[in-house]
Amino acid sequence: MANIQVLNMAGKEVSTIELxxxxxxxxxxxxxxxxxxxxxxxxxxxxxxxxxxxxxxxxGGRKPWRQKGTGHARQGSIRAPQWTHGGVALGPKPRDYSYxxxxxxxxxxxxxxLSSKVAENNLVVVDSITMDSFKTKTIVEMLAAxxxxxxxxxxxxxxxxxxxxxxxxxxxxKTTLVNTLNTYDVLNYDKFVVxxxxxxxxxxxxx
Numbered sequence: 001m002a003n004i005q006v007l008n009m010a011g012k013e014v015s016t017i018e019l020x021x022x023x024x025x026x027x028x029x030x031x032x033x034x035x036x037x038x039x040x041x042x043x044x045x046x047x048x049x050x051x052x053x054x055x056x057x058x059x060g061g062r063k064p065w066r067q068k069g070t071g072h073a074r075q076g077s078i079r080a081p082q083w084t085h086g087g088v089a090l091g092p093k094p095r096d097y098s099y100x101x102x103x104x105x106x107x108x109x110x111x112x113x114l115s116s117k118v119a120e121n122n123l124v125v126v127d128s129i130t131m132d133s134f135k136t137k138t139i140v141e142m143l144a145a146x147x148x149x150x151x152x153x154x155x156x157x158x159x160x161x162x163x164x165x166x167x168x169x170x171x172x173x174k175t176t177l178v179n180t181l182n183t184y185d186v187l188n189y190d191k192f193v194v195x196x197x198x199x200x201x202x203x204x205x206x207x
Contacts, residue, residue, distance in 0.1 A: 002118060006125045006196055009138075011145030014127050017196060019118065020203045028112040028119070036101065036109035036183040043098040051091030054079050060086075106183070107206060113186040114202070124148060124193045131162040136169040143173070143193075150190035155181060157197035178202055 002025055006015045019025065054060070060079030067074050081089040117123045124146050131138055143152060151172040156163060164175045176185060178201040186192060194202075 004118070004123065004125055006127050007146060008127050009129065009142045009145065011147070017125055017199065019199070020207060023111055023203050023206050024114050024118045024123075026111050026115045028116040029108060030112075032105055032109045033112050033116075033183055033187065036106060036113075037187065039099065039101045040182060040184040045097040047095045047097050049092045050094050051088040053089075053091070054081060054087030057085065057087045109183040110181065110186065111206060113183045114192075117186065117192040122191050124191060125199060126193060126195050128197075129154070129156065129160070129163050129195055131160075131166060134162050134166050136166045139163070139167045139170060139173070143170075146193065148191045148193060151188070152191040152193055153185055153189035155192070155194040155198045155202075157195055157201055178205065 002019045002021070003016050004019055005013045006017050008014050054077065057079045060077035064075050064078050065072060077083075077086075079086045081087055114123075126142075126146070129142070152174075154163070154167060154173065154175045156175060156177055159177065167173050167175045172189075174185065174189065178198050181202070
């Protein structure tokens with residue numbers, strides 16, 4: 001098991017914690033992580049794009065000119081795709097892009113993502129994140145004390161409106177809970193800041 005230091009909000013080491021090798025110490029599976037990210041992004045798509053076909057645009061109720069003798073190419077409607085303001089041929093219609101992944105694949109992907117954060121020294125464990133009021137400055141100072149730069153994902157063990165709303169104002173910082181943790185977010189953010197109690201919950205759920 002890997003030992004990692006536990007810091008407080010001021011950036012001081014207060015203890016150490018042993019991370020489970022089954023969650024944080026496996027060999028990252030790149031292919032599985034890629035599959036999980038593609039699945040997540042596909043499931044986020046609304047699929048509401050829509051174009052009008054020649055039957056849906058207005059006009060075109062009569063033949064623009066007779067079939068033969070005009071010198072023009074034969075035409076049946078001014079709303080055919082080749083006409084300006086005509087319908088769209090083979091355009092997108094509303095559809096559902098979502099699909100499901102095997103549960104074991106999703107778990108392996110998340111474990112791989114967490115293990116990659118540990119291997120890259122991008123995992124920061126905090127003893128607790130407590131706030132007396134809604135104040136973005138407190139979160140900014142905490143991240144600075146923890147030497148967290150770039151995009152950061154803060155994982156909380158339970159819902160805390162003060163922490164979540166205070167962090168929402170910081171560009172590149174997102175808060176999430178253990179039960180909503182996903183592979184895409186872990187990989188998308190440079191630093192993975194997690195509370196000790198959240199680490200224990202992750203190990204309980206995914207061990």
